[in-house]
Every structure is written in structure tokens, then in C-alpha cells.
Amino acid sequence: MPMDDARKPQAPIKGRGAASRVAGRYEVTTTHGEDDGWGSVYEDLADAPRPLTTVTEERARSIVTRNDSPDVGFDASVNPYRGCEHGCVYCFARPSHAYLDLSPGLDFETKLFAKTNAPERLREELARPSYRCTPLALGINTDGYQPIERRYRITRQCLEILAETRHPVSFVTKSALIERDLDLLAPMARDNLVSVHFSITTLDNRLAARMEPRASAPHAKLRAMQALAQAGVPVGVMVAPVVPMITDREIEHILKAAHAHGARSAAYTLLRLPHELKDIWREWLELHYPERAAHVMSLIQQMRGGKDYDSTFGSRMRGQGPFAQLIAQRFAKARERLGFPGHPPLDTSRFTPPRKPSPQGQLF
Template sequence: MAITLHVPKSPKSGRGASINPHPRFEREETVAFDDGWDLETDAARPRTTVTEEKAKTIITRNASPDIGFDRSINAYRGCEHGCVYCFARPTHAYMGLSPGLDFETRLFAKPDAAALLREELAAPSYRCRSIAIGTNTDPYQPVERERRITRSILEVLAATRHPVGIVTKSDLVLRDLDILAPMARDGLTKVGISVTTLNPLLARTMEPRAPTPKKRLDAVARLQEAGVPVSVLVAPIVPSINDHEIEAIVAAAAERGVETVNYVLLRLPHEVKDIVRDWLARHFPDRARRVMTVMQAMRGGKDYDATWGVRQRGEGPFAKLIAERMELAVKRHDLKIGSTRLRTDLFTPPRRQRPQLDLFD
């Protein structure tokens, strides 16, 4: 069922997506339609709302052979950073919401995350392996300043001496150095900072509400000084948009003392391809066609290939060229592609909550 709606001409200021594509699981579909009568003053800036979610579990498991972890935690759904290219956008469809503007304006927070984590770690069947934080949405997005859910999760992991890897674009991670630095001394934590570009104007276009590249690189240096292993992620690499910066980003990472870097090519699963196409048409009309042509050349003629081992690196001549450039840049600065391995032998399970049985202990 299609419903025709009036939509304003201009994109939403301060947001990554300019459209709200139909959630793929919903039966009713809305179709954007410009009736030509709107005024610029009609377009109100969308406000960010946060809904509390009562989750039943907090650790998510996966069996993907091309990523370095089998379990992760996401304290939030949606992300206000508004990175237009975010491969996690389609997950909002599971909430009946659009992966477009909804993903960056209609957030969900899990206030019971720390309590749930403590319960799951205390289970007799639990076996310790590194937990990844920030795999779907940024754990240090703006809402974390007030909610502090990520910090509460880290407090549980620190108390149980459980290994954790964090991926973020935010210098807010520095707030938790009092937890991360002691964990790092025991080989229990590492941080990946994503640096998409060194150009602040391009960053504002691609990642409108994320901290600037300078703040991220300053955070890299601070973490390194505190003894926390940091990897800089050149991600995502978008042909004809930021691929020319690969060597410069690796050099900037090396200057801050990192030992490892990594990279991921642009991924366009489900609705992301439509959001990125719209973004390219608005901001880079002269390059939009070339970007998609090269992307399809790396994905076997399709916008996206979800095959394990291919989805993050692509294939074909351009993908091979990117890989070779990364390898040369890394070699030039005596770095490695990869990340630090964490210890699992120090884990001490939390005490299970057994109020009745505790009377007999």
C-alpha cells in the first residue's frame, strides 16, 4: 500500500540522511512527493528523541568468520552522529522505523545494560572471550554524556576483569580513561578510532554530528599516552570521495604513536544504497555516477555483496589497488594491519544474585 506525502525540498540541516526510506519489513509504504508549494521556513529541524528499551539480554553473538569477535554489546539503537554511510542503518527497520532520518533522530537506550551484563557473565555456562562495543552504533554518541550506559558496562567489565574492544568516532572515550587505563595495563582493553577523512568540511558532510578529525586524532594520542592500545580505522573508504586520503590518514596515525591500522570499504546493504545515492546527488553530483560505478565494480556488478570475506574489502582491480596502497602506507611507517589481542585468563565471574540461597552461605 503506497501513501503519497508532501516533503520539503531542502535536506535537513545537521543530519546525514536527507530521506526516510521505507522500512523493508513494514506493509505500508510512504512515497515522498514535492507539491511545489512549500517554503523554506516550512522545514523544521527534526529533534532527537530517546526511548528506553527493556532488553531481555545484552550480549549479542555472531558466527561471522570475517570479523575478530563472536560477541558484542550495543547500549543504544540508532546513532545521532548521522554518518550517512553507516552500514548499521538497516537495523532500525526491525523497530518499524526508517534507516534514514529515523536512525539518527529516534534513538533507543538500554538503561538495564549493566545489570543484564552482570547476570550473563555470572551464568555457569559463560565462557570468556573478548566483547566488542560499538559494532552497530557508537557507544560514545552524544546521548552517552547524560545516560552513561557505556560507562556502566565498562565498570562491570573492569570489576570482572573481562576483555573488551571499543570502536568509536568520539573523543568522549577519554572520559573513561580512569577505567580503560588500568584495564589496558592488564591487557584487557583496546580502542579503535575511526578516521574517515582529515578534511573537517568533508567530515561534517559525511558525519555531521561526530567529533572533528582533529578531536579524534587528539584522542588517539591521549589514549596512547595513557597506555591504551589504539588502532586507527580508515573507514569507510569511498571511491572518488576520500580514497585519496589513505596515505595521509595512516601517516597521521603513525605520528600519534599507534602500532596498528585497519580499513573497510564502503558497504551499501539494504536501504543504505538509497541513502548514499541521495547524499551523493545532493553533495557530489559531479562524482555520484563514478562512485556507484566503482562500487559496483568491486561488488560483482551489484551495489553490495554480503559474502563473508568480500563485504569489507571488495574484489576486483580497484579493491586490489586499495589493499596495495594500505600495505605500502603501513610498511612506510612500520605499522601493522590488524589489532591487539586481549587476555581472557584473568576473568572472574561476578557473584550470582541468589537472595534466598545466600542465607545458607
């Protein structure tokens, strides 16, 4: 067996998006399995214990991150967690785990970090005299409503502070767990302080189980979308990511289903493969779609100027070339035909800064 083949996992891991611990780009040393001629490198992998999720509690020094990227749609964000148990194989945030000297592969979805003091830091930030109110994107790098939120409730606590201070907030999520917080979201929506976009990659349950194994199933996302819409919360759909020859055929179907369940805003992004993600994605393709892997990568490269990824602002979300233009035209026509009016800008004028914590307490 050639050395390169010996290093490849021979089967996916049930319940996980990544199939191996792809090395991070900052690792000084890496280990690789070498076949000794007896076929022993991966023969026991299928019977090995499934990797368990571990959560490390950490204390954040700051919590509000600002950016000036022209194509992300927000200026500031709050991320209660690092890593994401949803395990979406295509997640653009996977390479961020390399900064922790961990694998963007399996480690990203099994070794998670919870910022337990995020609510405290958020209140401090909002109370600063220099704070400038702009809509916050809550849980944008990794999903604020991933499974561990049921236990830690950090996103919930942050949302409570934003509701208290009448601070505008937006969400992009793959989880139906957001329905839990309708008691906060609905009153905020009446004052134009919140919007929610559900990220839907596919309506195919089997494909979703392979691509995003621990995210809510497609029908559960649609059900939650409808519940929020009926409660008056502005909801939208992110068809994300669009993957050529895997999910691109579903664009019109996703938009139709989302519109029927109350979505009135719609957008999409093309598959992005920054840094280590290109290796994780290629590995997934070979395991699940070996017969079309080369074709998929060929189309991706056609939309990325001949490379696996092009990070240029303006094209990184949409790509370029004939196939990218075809996707854009299909999306635009379906959105226009169904009628997605969009949402008005969130209201920043209602914001009332919280009082600074005082060691003497508060009388009123």
C-alpha cells in the same frame, strides 16, 4: 516535474546525515509526496523545523550477542543503544532500524533507544556458569560513545563491570568521549584487557561535517587517540569506510596522522551498502556531489561484482576487481612504511565471574 524528482529532497538537512525518511524494507504502507504542479512538495523543507532527537528507554531481555561471521574480528558484542545520533550517512547499521518499523534514514539518527538495564543484564550473563569468556566488542553496531552516552552513561556502567571482572573488551568509536573513561581504560590496559580503534573516514572537517555530522571532528579523534596512547591504552585506526572518488585519496594521510598520534594497529573497510543504505547513500551523493555521483556508483559497482553491494564473506569488507586491489595495495604499502606492529590478543585468563545477585545480600 516528474514524479521521481518530486519525491527527492532538494537540500540536505543541517546537522543530519540522511536527508529524508527512506522507507524500511518491512513497512507495509509508505507515503510519497506528489507534485501538484505548484512546486509545493519540498518548497518549505529548508524552512521546516530540524528533526529533534528523541530517546526511548527500553529493557533488554539479553545483552550479549554472539556471531560466527569470519570477517568481523570478534565473537561477541554488547550494544547499549539502538540507532546513533552521529548520523554517519554511510553507516552499515542503518538498515537495522527497519526491524523496529522505523526509517533507516532520518529515524535512525533521531529516534534512539537506550537499553537502561544493559549493565544488569551484562552482570547476569557474566555470572552464568556456562559463560565462556571471549573479548567483547562494546558498542559495535552503533557507537557506544554517541552523544546520548553523556547523559545515560550505559557504556560507562558496562565498562565498570568488565573492569571489575577483569574481562577483555575492545572498542571501535568515532567519538572523543571515550577519553572520559581513561580512569578505567588505563588500568585495564596494563593487564592487556582493552584495545581501542578510532574510526576515521576523512581528515577534512568540511567533508566530515557532511558525512558524519554529529561524530567528533577529525582533529578531536586524533587528540583523544593521543591521550589514550600516552596513558598506555593500545590504540589503532580504522580507515572506514573507504569511498571511491570521495575519501580514497586520504588513505595514506589518515594512516600517517594516526601513527603520529599513537596508533599502532591499522585496518580499513570498503563502503558497504546493504538494503536501504544504498538509497540513503545515492540521495546523499546527489545532494553533495551531483557532478560525480554516477562515477562514484560506477566504481562501487565495479568492486561489488556489478551490484551496489555484495554480502559474500571474504569480499564484503574489501571488494574485488582492479580498483579494490589498488586500494588494498596502497593501504598495505603505507601501513608497512609507517610501521604498524599491531596489538597482541587480549588476555582472557584473568576473568573472574561476578557473584550472582542474592536477595539476601552479601556479607563479604
